[in-house]
Amino acid sequence: MRECGSKGGILTTQGIAKHFGGLAALKDINLEIERGSITGIIGPNGSGKTTLFNVITGYLKATKGNVFYEEEKITGAKPYEIVNKGISRTFQVPQCCKLLTIRENIRLACLRTYSGETIEAKTREFAAIAKIDRHLEIEAKNVPIGFLRKTEIAMALATNPRLLLLDEPFSGLTDLECQEFSAIVKGLREKITLVVIDHKLKHLMPIVEKVHVLNEGRVFFTGSPEEVARNRDVQKIYIGGEIQ
């Protein structure tokens, strides 16, 4: 099992490709995520960002290539097996159970890890960390997207992850709400490794150390937030001018 890269990496992808029929959504993705870091992934709509998350978390099977987590090959493992190994995620379109309340959704996620009286305490604890504890009794179908994003964070935390993948956590939030969310993410960072996909560069860039830019299924550019913001090619394909 010495195929993977340096020891600093908690997650490594090697030559990942994913084809949907004739469409190559991912072509040869090689990434290493450092332990204890926050990494950003940006890129145009359709560049393969969510597909990459889906491959890493076992929702999609890679056409080619391998994923290593903590030096172990996890390519092809089922989503629940991957959660058991310590990788959790949130979704671009929140995947809460619509007919359950926010509390019941978080509780459901807690059932996997906790038992007995701890379930209720943990439900409350994660709701508080995600700052959704004031809206626990509303059915998920009746709450706005911003609340569902927080609910998903609480649900993801309930699985005790060491690596957390967030898919567009800032989408649908106002500037002030984005700032609150940034504080939540920074708080998590002390304990776990995070990878964040988002288009809201104003809010993403200040919280990440490194950014991978995807374009047409490939890693187009990798650098610090400053390097990415300065790069003319990134501005051209993705930002459409200078970053505001």
Next chain:
Amino acid sequence: MGRNASLTIKGLEAGYGEVPVLMGIDIEIDENEMVAIVGPNGAGKSTLLRCISGLIERRRGEIWFLNRKIGQLSCDDIVKLGIIHCPEGGKVFPEMNVEDNLLIGGYLQRKSERKKQVDLVYHLFPRLRERRKQLAGTLSGGERQMVSLGLSLMSKPRLFMMDEPSLGLAPILKKAIFETIGRIKREQRMAILLVEQDAFVALELAERSYVLDNGKIAMEANSKALLEDVEFKRIYLGI
């Protein structure tokens, strides 16, 4: 002033189950005016649009459209009057191609009129002409949003309500979408009600804006004035 009201809402209350969401809303939009509604998550922005388009029942209050009470009408009757609601998240018919999506949107129009509207949508979104035979479900997020807006335009709205048209779009596409919304505003005669979480963009486009907070109108002002308002900047933009 010579104002011609398109939409007038008085004391509107609505909610889900026991949870009240809108608690006495008063809003007015003139014909050919663009109004933005901004506010935090949970303020009631989408609920307000759903209430106007008849998707959920109001509990109290009046909704007037072109001098006619519409609070009791069904969704389809409201659409026939010319109120079109483009929901959040680029909703399209994924198994149908782009052009068929547009044609569905024009089901109220005569055939010749439908053709004209399709051309108008292609004129506003040239990308869609290139993709006309592609299944909508296989489009990128930005293209789906274009189809969703185009589908809404097909029925020649007199009041066009857009819910978060920039949700999940890359910066470059977001610019493109808002440029087109600006064009729709300049070139088409209709009232526009824009719900958007990016307050900067929304307030730049709309003449007037309402800030919705906790089911109530917290502020109503000329957009320029609002962008300068210290209280607004602190509470809403976090600066």
